[in-house]
Amino acid sequence: xxxxxxxxxxxxxxxWIEDLKKVSKTDFPQAQLLKVNERGIIEDFRLKxxxxxxxxxxxxxxxxxxxxxxxxxxxxxxxxxxxxxPSCAPEPxxxxxxxxxxxxxxxxxxx
Numbered sequence: 001x002x003x004x005x006x007x008x009x010x011x012x013x014x015x016w017i018e019d020l021k022k023v024s025k026t027d028f029p030q031a032q033l034l035k036v037n038e039r040g041i042i043e044d045f046r047l048k049x050x051x052x053x054x055x056x057x058x059x060x061x062x063x064x065x066x067x068x069x070x071x072x073x074x075x076x077x078x079x080x081x082x083x084x085x086p087s088c089a090p091e092p093x094x095x096x097x098x099x100x101x102x103x104x105x106x107x108x109x110x111x
Contacts, residue, residue: 002031002060005110033060038068045072055099055106066107 007016020031036088038045051057052065099110 002033004059009110036064042072045069053107055101055109057107059111062107062109 001017001020003013005042009011016031023030024032049065049069051071052061054106057065099106
């Protein structure tokens with residue numbers, strides 16, 4: 001199960017897991033993580049990452065995208081190609097909504 005940081009900060013992980021186990025007996029629980037594979041070229045991933053790293057994106061999506069971006073970055077360092085981790089809001093701004101957290105805090109948020 002996925003345990004959001006806000007649940008950990010509130011020290012209610014045990015209750016969170018118990019509730020999810022009860023729900024999972026009769027329904028597909030909301031906090032179950034699914035494995036997703038990224039496909040395509042790095043340029044396309046960068047474009048997708050712009051939206052996925054935005055503060056408006058679902059938290060789990062943002063965290064998984066950040067992990068994938070870090071893996072791409074590590075691969076590029078090992079094999080010598082120039083690659084920079086995408087940021088939340090590149091210039092020009094592509095997002096229509098207001099930015100609740102800003103570039104840095106969107107990635108560091110707990111919810």
